Every structure is written in structure tokens, then in C-alpha cells.
Amino acid sequence: MQAKHLKWLILSLALLKIAFHLYFYDMLEPHRDELLYFSLGTHPASGYASVPPMVGILAFLLTKTIGFSIFAIKILPAILGGVMVWLTASTSKALGGGWFAQVLAALGIFVAPIFIRPFYLYQPVGFDIFFWTLIFYLTIRYLNTRRHSYLLFLGLASGLAILNKHLVVLQLGALIVAFLLSSERKVLTQKYFWYALLICFVIALPNIIWQLNHGFSSIRHFNALNKYQLVYLSRVNFLKEQLLMPGIFLLLTCAGLAALLFFQKLRAYRLLGVTALLVIGILLVAKGKGYYTAGLFPLLTAAGAVWWESFLKQWYYRLALAGVLVGLSVFLIPIGLPIDSPKNLVAHFRKFTEKYGMDGMLRHEDGKIHSLPQDYADMIGWEELAKITDAAYKQVPDKNNVLIYCENYGQASAVNILGKKYGLPEPVSFSDNYYYWAPREIPATTDTFIYINDELGEDINKLFTDIRLIGTISDPLAREHGTMVYLCQKPKASFSQFWKERVAGLESPF
Structure with a gap:
């Protein structure tokens, strides 16, 4: 040639x-x-x-x-x-x-x-x-x-x-x-x-x-x-x-x-x-x-x-x-490479594993076999999370007194990046680099907390009088399936003081 x-x-x-x-x-x-x-x-x-x-x-x-x-x-x-x-x-x-x-x-x-x-x-x-x-x-x-x-x-x-x-x-x-x-x-x-x-x-x-x-x-x-x-x-x-x-x-x-x-x-x-x-x-x-x-x-x-x-x-x-x-x-x-819809990918991997017995690609970090590889499951549910968070944010009368918290960097990044089209503020988290960005103190007037996690923490449950579940990631194929968005209002004590004490007790995750 x-x-x-x-x-x-x-x-x-x-x-x-x-x-x-x-x-x-x-x-x-x-x-x-x-x-x-x-x-x-x-x-x-x-x-x-x-x-x-x-x-x-x-x-x-x-x-x-x-x-x-x-x-x-x-x-x-x-x-x-x-x-x-x-x-x-x-x-x-x-x-x-x-x-x-x-x-x-x-x-x-x-x-x-x-x-x-x-x-x-x-x-x-x-x-x-x-x-x-x-x-x-x-x-x-x-x-x-x-x-x-x-x-x-x-x-x-x-x-x-x-x-x-x-x-x-x-x-x-x-x-x-x-x-x-x-x-x-x-x-x-x-x-x-x-x-x-x-x-x-x-x-x-x-x-x-x-x-x-x-x-x-x-x-x-x-x-x-x-x-x-x-x-x-x-x-x-x-x-x-x-x-x-x-x-x-x-x-x-x-x-x-x-x-x-x-x-x-x-x-x-x-x-x-x-x-x-x-x-x-x-x-x-x-x-x-x-x-x-x-x-x-x-x-x-x-x-x-x-x-x-x-x-x-x-x-x-x-x-x-x-x-x-x-x-x-x-x-x-x-x-x-996800060359098809999630539903069709599930069918493909089911047939593939049944034929060749290679189900290791479907094993996630939790040790369990799922319907999709973990990377694919990590590419589902984020848009839904951003929309639910926006629904919670819209119910807050004073946008200057609200804090959005996410338990892990995936949730925080979805709200941070995908939430920009909704006008959502940058969330706080203590996961990955968010630990360095998280404010060590918040204004004393902060009285509303949008809490994103797979469960409601006991400390949050005790701090707020008005806690409402706004929505949950519903797609069963998403790795974040079941992640919930709560709107927490009317704190029983100073939320800013609670936050200061919480941050003071944290250690770097790395």
C-alpha cells in the first residue's frame, strides 16, 4: 500500500x-x-x-x-x-x-x-x-x-x-x-x-x-x-x-x-x-x-x-x-458504549449473560448483580433529581434563606450542573471536592433546608418542624434509585448554629 x-x-x-x-x-x-x-x-x-x-x-x-x-x-x-x-x-x-x-x-x-x-x-x-x-x-x-x-x-x-x-x-x-x-x-x-x-x-x-x-x-x-x-x-x-x-x-x-x-x-x-x-x-x-x-x-x-x-x-x-x-x-x-435505550440495553445484557454466563460486568460496588453495568446506572436519574430539586426550590418564598444539601458528589454535581437551567444555586456537600467548597458558616437568617439523601437523617428530623418529601428518583435502573428530596422548614433551633457545629465536627473525607 x-x-x-x-x-x-x-x-x-x-x-x-x-x-x-x-x-x-x-x-x-x-x-x-x-x-x-x-x-x-x-x-x-x-x-x-x-x-x-x-x-x-x-x-x-x-x-x-x-x-x-x-x-x-x-x-x-x-x-x-x-x-x-x-x-x-x-x-x-x-x-x-x-x-x-x-x-x-x-x-x-x-x-x-x-x-x-x-x-x-x-x-x-x-x-x-x-x-x-x-x-x-x-x-x-x-x-x-x-x-x-x-x-x-x-x-x-x-x-x-x-x-x-x-x-x-x-x-x-x-x-x-x-x-x-x-x-x-x-x-x-x-x-x-x-x-x-x-x-x-x-x-x-x-x-x-x-x-x-x-x-x-x-x-x-x-x-x-x-x-x-x-x-x-x-x-x-x-x-x-x-x-x-x-x-x-x-x-x-x-x-x-x-x-x-x-x-x-x-x-x-x-x-x-x-x-x-x-x-x-x-x-x-x-x-x-x-x-x-x-x-x-x-x-x-x-x-x-x-x-x-x-x-x-x-x-x-x-x-x-x-x-x-x-x-x-x-x-x-x-x-x-450505550448504543440503545436503557430498556433495550437491559434486554441485551440479560440475553448476553444468559448465553455466556458473564454477569460480572453487571456487578456493582455493592457486590450485587444489577440490570445494567454500574457506569450505565450512573448515567440515569440525574435529570429527574434536578427537576425534583427545582420543585422544592420553587416552594421556598425567600430564596436568600435556603441551603441545598446533597449527601454525595453525584447528587451535588447533578444539582450544580443540570440545575443551572432552573436557576438553582450551587448545593453544598462534604463529598469529594465539595468538602473544600462547603461554607463553614451560613447566615443566621437561613431557615430552609433542601435535603437530598437516600434517607432522612435523625438530626435533621429533630431540627425541623415542617419536613415534606417532595419527590424520589423513580427510575429503577438508576443507581440513585430511591434518592429523596426533602423540603425542611421552621427550624426548632438556630439552623446556622447547628450547621457551624456540624462542620466543626467534620474531618476531611480524604
Whole structure:
């Protein structure tokens, strides 16, 4: 295939990837995390409680340029998915792959299960996959050319990656160790390597300062995550997920890891295989979540494509491989992308689990099997919550003396973002970054409380004389099904004093 034809083919696949994700952009409501990240965008800062600043800053820029809408939420992840098609094909080319390897790698990014949902949801995960792949690509380009500029670009990419998700520090640390263990260790003594470290540090510095000023909330967040989630994860399941996440494209990812370590054609890039092993091994020991390794998969896909290209010489074998990979991945698309209505998705997952017995995708954090995957259940009910909250707000005579409280960040973000079209004020909460935004004192005249939770707290029940249930999230498919909105009025004692005492007794959730 001629170079110009290959270029247009890869570009077409990239554009098709973008169009594919955007076609289904409004099948469900925004995800609770997407609403949180756009709430962060209403308070641009150099750091947040559970994530670095990039996701909030980008949300701020999006709302200031194209406004808020579901399309505004989905546009950037979709574009990033298209960029990943091109970047992974380019990585395969940099590894010595020809036209078939590049197309195969691009197809992997297009349809492999691990690359569907990250480029549909506005979350740091998709950006993390991009930055990991960019760092590997720049490393390969440096190994190929020995140009010092690639080291400087690595410093720039690494600094930006840290501003997106701190998990990338694991990749960078493993990459440095892999260099030390290889014959390429001399690069670590070059001044351009230290310049790269300096660039990385300067870019990440605002977040480092924020972390210092907020007691390293990211470390406390990780400790809480380890205490309440990671400690219960299985190392066996972690290894299983490394095989399940790419679906049938495990034929490429497994081949890619082996090729980076043992394939003679890729011997110059063995340190990348060592890096991948180190990342997987550390996360295995630490009981990390399976998807934490997602940033490795584009590299492994690209390397695997190079190996298969070398192994399959005849065009019909190559066509058969591509057909099998794409054909067996297409029917898994509904797992990563809501391509139908919630009702039809329920029917699809019911038939799927009955036929294949794979109900793990329907298991939520509560350990129970539900009708939809948790991510999908987290994309239902928010519009209803905003409408019910608005109904409560309209019943308040004096809007200056009301406080809206939400128990978790999903509820708070739905009211904050979706409630803007109703003119709702920003709610308060003590969940995630809302803890830092919550007022420590409220005006003495505050006498009305809109309370959103799955039950009425005993302290609230005792404080107010007039408590009315305004509405409940009624959709049984919503993860927030049963969440209630109460309108609380006529406090028996000073509500502002109660609030002051309540806040004083709180500890940071992270």
C-alpha cells in the first residue's frame, strides 16, 4: 500500500472513531463523574481532592467556549479517541511496522473493549491512556533517532500527564528503572534528561504546591481507596482482567508483550517490555484495579501488530485475522458504549449473560448483580433529581434563606450542573471536592433546608418542624434509585448554629 493511501486510511479510521462515539453521545444522561468534573470546572484551581487539575481546567474552557451540554461533555473524549487511532498506528510504524501492522493497531484502538468507554466518558482515564501512549511513542522516537529534542518533549508530556492523573508516575518510575537495567542507562546521565526532569517538575509544580497546602489529599485519597476498595480486590481477578479488557485483541496485546521481550526485530525496545512487566507486577502486588494498566495496551497492541505482520505473510491470512478481531469485538461494543435505550440495553445484557454466563460486568460496588453495568446506572436519574430539586426550590418564598444539601458528589454535581437551567444555586456537600467548597458558616437568617439523601437523617428530623418529601428518583435502573428530596422548614433551633457545629465536627473525607 502506498504511503499516501495508508495515511488517508488511518486518518479515515480516526475520523470514523470520533463520529462513532459522537453518534451515541446522548443515549443516556451524563455520568456522575462527568458531572463532578464539570463542577470542578466551575471552580478552576491547581488541584482537587481526588484528581489533579487538568480535567477541571478543560471543563472550564469547554463551558466558556461551547457552553454546557451533553455534547460538550462528549466532544473532547471522542476527539481524543480519534487521536489515539493515529498515535497508536504511528507507534506501530515507529516500531518498524508496515502498512498491515499500522492498520491492525488502528483497528484495535477502534473496537477493542478497553478502548471504547474511556473515549466516551469525560474522565481522566482516556487522557491517561493518551499520555502513557505519547510517552512511549516519544521514547521510541528517541531510541530510533537519538535526538535530544525527544527527551525535552518527554519532559513536557510527563508534566502534563501528572496534571491529569498521578498514576502516570508509576509509568515514569518503571521506565526509568527499565533504562537503568538496560544498555541505554547512559541516557540518564545526559544533561537533556535532567532538563526534561526540570520541565516536568515546573509543569507539575502548581499541583505539587496545591497538594502541600491541602495535606497531600491525593495520598489520603489513595489510602482511603486502598482501605475501602483495593484491599478487597483479588490478584487473580486482576490478572484475568488483563486478558479480558482487550477482548479478542488479547491476541495482539499478549503477542506484543512477548515480542517486546523476546522478538529479535524489537530487541531495541526491550526496555519497554520490561517497563510493562514492572507496571503490571507492581499493580499486582499492590492490588490495583485492573484498568490501571490501560495505558500499556496501545503500546502492546502496536507491538503485537508488528509481530503478527511478520508472522503472516499472505494477504488472505492477514485479512482473516483482521476480520476475526473486528468481528468478535463488534458484539461487545454495548458493554463499553450505550448504543440503545436503557430498556433495550437491559434486554441485551440479560440475553448476553444468559448465553455466556458473564454477569460480572453487571456487578456493582455493592457486590450485587444489577440490570445494567454500574457506569450505565450512573448515567440515569440525574435529570429527574434536578427537576425534583427545582420543585422544592420553587416552594421556598425567600430564596436568600435556603441551603441545598446533597449527601454525595453525584447528587451535588447533578444539582450544580443540570440545575443551572432552573436557576438553582450551587448545593453544598462534604463529598469529594465539595468538602473544600462547603461554607463553614451560613447566615443566621437561613431557615430552609433542601435535603437530598437516600434517607432522612435523625438530626435533621429533630431540627425541623415542617419536613415534606417532595419527590424520589423513580427510575429503577438508576443507581440513585430511591434518592429523596426533602423540603425542611421552621427550624426548632438556630439552623446556622447547628450547621457551624456540624462542620466543626467534620474531618476531611480524604
